[in-house]
Amino acid sequence: MVEKPRVATASLCGCFGCHMSLLDIDERILQLVDLVTFDRTPLTDIKTLGDCDLGLIEGGVANAENVEVLREFRRCCKTLVAVGACAVNGGIPAMRNQFGLAECLRESYCEGIGVHNPGIPNDPEIPLLLNQVHPIHEVVAIDYVLPGCPPSADAIWTFLTELLEGRPIAFPYTQIHFD
Amino acid sequence: MNASTAVTVEGFVAESLVTHGRDPRHLLQHLIRVQQRFSCVPDAAVEALSAALDVTRTQVRAAIAFYAFLHERPRGAFEIRFSDNITDRMLGSRRLIRLLIERLELSGLPAWGRDLIRDDGRVSVGLASCTGMCDQGPALLVNGQAVTNLDAQRVDRIADLVQEGIPLERWPGEFFRVENNIRRHGLLLSNPANDGAALHRLIDEGADDALAEVERSGLRGRGGAGFTTAIKWRFCREAPGIDRYVVCNADEGEPGTFKDRVLLTDYADLVIEGMTVCAGVIGARRGFLYLRGEYRYLLPHLESVLQRRRAEGLLGTMILGRDGFDFDIEIHLGAGAYICGEESALIESLEGKRGVTRKRPPFPVTSGFDDQPTVVNNVETFLAAARVVQWGGYWLRGEGTDQSAGSKILSVSGDCAWPGIYEYPFGTPVHQVLSDCGAENTQAVQISGAAGATLSPADFDRIIAFEDLPTAGSFMIFDDSRDLLDMVRNFAAFFAHESCGFCTPCRVGGALLRNLVEKVAAGQGSEYDLSEMRHIGAVMRQASYCGLGHTAPNHVLNTLDKFPQIYRRRLEREAHTPSFDLDSALSEARALTGRDDIGAHIRAQIPEGSEVSA
Structure with a gap:
């Protein structure tokens, strides 16, 4: 029996909305698990990454750990896809790029309303934030981008099934219009 | 206040x-x-x-x-702008900028859109796009007046004059001297004399005959695009409208071009005569000469020429006594916007607005100034048209090629012994220009400006003509001591700065190209970045709204094809490199948390393929 393609997913600086949208394929998830084997992904709760055919990345790059995870995905995945606005452009988290990091952290941890025990966390277990939030293609090479906030379940389904079948990826208009 | x-x-x-x-x-x-x-x-x-x-x-x-020359808040009482074309840089402008900044006790370096302003408001130092003094640079503008032939001594003296607060009128006159440097006279330049002969001919033989001569000559626009002048004039003449206008495009903004400055200095009469003939042919009563702000020093001269011609009956009401032949010209100044050289942006600017290009069609010949039929021609075109009407169409056809009649005036600058103005018959090969101007060991020629084409020695047998190498006249020479990537960096910054911002492919694409070029120049680029440059360039060419965006990536795409080594020798060996320095991106967080442990750093990228995954 031919081994099924292995798929891994990760959410970097995102809201998990793209993963939720993936789950919105509903019962087609049963077809999907027939088609692929899931490696590291929040869906399986597997924490370590093996060699994969496809990696789906949600979220932008906002801290040191995001860089590490993203690089590991790039090393292990033959094809890497930026899924959703945050991975593609930085998205909502990148709105902090308008402000300095110090300003953001002071507002959140020192001066904001209702802050107790103020102070910027410095525990070595907590990944340091980057000065700015970046789209993932600024850190590693990306093979595909799947825009949307989030991309619809149907768009994700079309993308996955056509990619897995080795067809050129084409979306019907209803899946890519934004109005 | x-x-x-x-x-x-x-x-x-x-x-x-x-x-x-x-x-x-x-x-x-x-x-x-x-x-x-x-x-x-x-x-x-x-x-x-x-x-x-x-x-x-x-x-x-x-x-x-x-407009780059207008500000909401004051710059210095002495507002100094260094011309930042690549030819100024090749003549040492960067060193002189640093020298002046040091002498004026300013800190930092000016960048596009970022002027250094001294706290006391006495002086500011900034950059300007090419000011059209490439044959006598480095150059700067002080309160809009051009200063040429800068060297350390002159910059030193300027610093003194600024410190002492000496008004510009009392600065040494030689600072403001602008030479014509005409090195080769051809059909047009060999005879500056003008006695209204073209206008007499127009009146004697009639407008139909004048237009027929222009048609016979095969004259094509000298601004670069090469549209047939007679067709343009005829379209305008036949277009329905209440009024008609003649516009002379003297917004010579293409980096490395300065021939119009010379034509307006020594041949202004002929240019104005060409405009007047055009007015007679199309039936216009008003005309505009749109003069780039950098040439403001020419304004008194041009006004006096207009005034004299009015007195001589060559302009104004009843030209040469002809009842109903009324035409007058206003000079409008530009204010530092490259895009205004594009005819529809120029018309918007003439109407007092931001110079954003219009959708075409309708073209200006049917709907131009004030939505009326308008002819917009280059300075050199009007000059040639005046001679064609005076001496007949066959006169122009006596030189040039089948598709490119007559001559082309080139602005030659860069690495050569005698930079300046050269007029050649169309059909002249590039190598002849190079040998005439004393260029040696030439590595590349940038023809037709930053938006034009980059030529390698393999192209030097090609000819200057619309059918081979069309050019608006800019001819910048780079010898083999130059790093061509400096040229690319200069042009990429220029286009990112000059994009009007209206359409995304040009506004964003220009900035992306500049960033990628800088990344490669910093030795952080990868093969992937080169393919991105090609990709972005192709999108800009295809999807931009106007010619600025269509031509802005030319220099990058041309050099990627013809001079790949200027990029490749700087590439990292990885297939992909981050677009920013990852470890320094943690600098603020490190400072805020006081951490410096191993987790507070991001190690350099491990080259792909050098690590075997399990």
Whole structure:
């Protein structure tokens, strides 16, 4: 029996909305698990990454750990896809790029309303934030981008099934219009 | 702002309104005068102009924001702008900028859109796009006046004059001397004399005959695009309209071009005669000469030529006594916007607005200034048209090639012994220009400006003609001691700065190209970045709204093809490199948390393929 393609997913600086949208394929998830084997992904709760055919990345790059995870995905995945606005452009988290990091952290941890025990966390277990939030293609090479906030379940389904079948990826208009 | 300044500003605006009228289309011209007088456009002027011209405050502010030479807040009392074309840089402008900054006790370096302003308001130092003095650079503008032939001594002296607060009128005259440097006279340049002969011919033989001569000559526009002049004039003549206009495009903004400056200096009569002939042919009563702000020093000269021609009956009402032949010309100044060299942006600017290009069609010949039929031609085209009408179409055909009749005036600069103006018959090969101007060991020629084409020695047998190498006249030479990536960096920054911002492919694409070029120059680029440059360049060519965006990636795409080594020798060996320095991106967080443990750093990328995954 031919081994099924292995798929891994990760959410970097995102809201998990793209993963939720993936789950919105509903019962087609049963077809999907027939088609692929899931490696590291929040869906399986597997924490370590093996060699994969496809990696789906949600979220932008906002801290040191995001860089590490993203690089590991790039090393292990033959094809890497930026899924959703945050991975593609930085998205909502990148709105902090308008402000300095110090300003953001002071507002959140020192001066904001209702802050107790103020102070910027410095525990070595907590990944340091980057000065700015970046789209993932600024850190590693990306093979595909799947825009949307989030991309619809149907768009994700079309993308996955056509990619897995080795067809050129084409979306019907209803899946890519934004109005 | 105190009350007395407010009165002065309002008084000045009121005076300007009396002298130059309340046509809202004169907004830009009023703004330029206010800027010259007050080193900025103060709020009081915005209010006064908005009320008097019946344009909204937002429109006034939008114009100020758009034009590089207009400011809402004062720059220095001496506003110095170094011309930042690659040819200025090759002549050592960067060193001179540093020298001046040091002498004036400023810190940092000016960048596009970022001027250094001294705290006491005495002086500011900034950059300008090519000021058209490439054959006598490095050059700068001080309060809009061109200073040429800069060297350390001259910059030193300028610093003294600024420190002592000596007004410009008392600066040494030789600082402002601009040479013509005409090195080769051809059909057009060999005879500057003009006695209204073309106009006499027009009146004697009639407009149909004049147009027939232009048609016979095969004259094509000298601004670069090469549209047949007679067709343009005929379309305009036959287009329905209430009024018709003649516009001379003297917004010579293409980096490395300076021939129009020379033509307007020594051949202004012929240029104006060409415009007047055109007016006679198409039936226009008003014309405009749109003069780039960098050539403002030519304004008194041009005004005096216009005045003399009015006195001689060659301009104004009843030209040469002919009843009903009325035509006059106004000079409008630009204010530092490259895009205004594009004809529809130029017309928008003539109408006092931001120089954003119009959708075409309709073309200006049917709907130009004030939505009326308008001919827009280059300075050199009008000059040639005057001679064609005077001497007949066959005269022009005596030189050149089948598809490119006559001659082309080139602005030669860069690495050669004799930079300046050269007029050649169309069909002249590049190598002949190189040998005539004393260029040796030439590595590359950038023809037709930053938006033009990069030529390698393999192209030097090609000919200057519309059918092979069309050019607006810029001819910048780079010898083998130059790093061509410096040229690419200069042009990429230029286009990112000059994009009008209207359409995304040009606005964003230009910035992306500049960033990628800088990344490669910093030794952080990868093969992937080169393919991105090609990709972005292709999108800009295909999807931009106007010619600026279509041509902005040319220099990158040309050099990627013809001079790949200037990129490749700087590439990292990885297939992909981050677009920013990852470890320094943690600097702020490290400082805020006081951490410096291993987790507080990001190690350099491990080259792909060098690590075997399990």
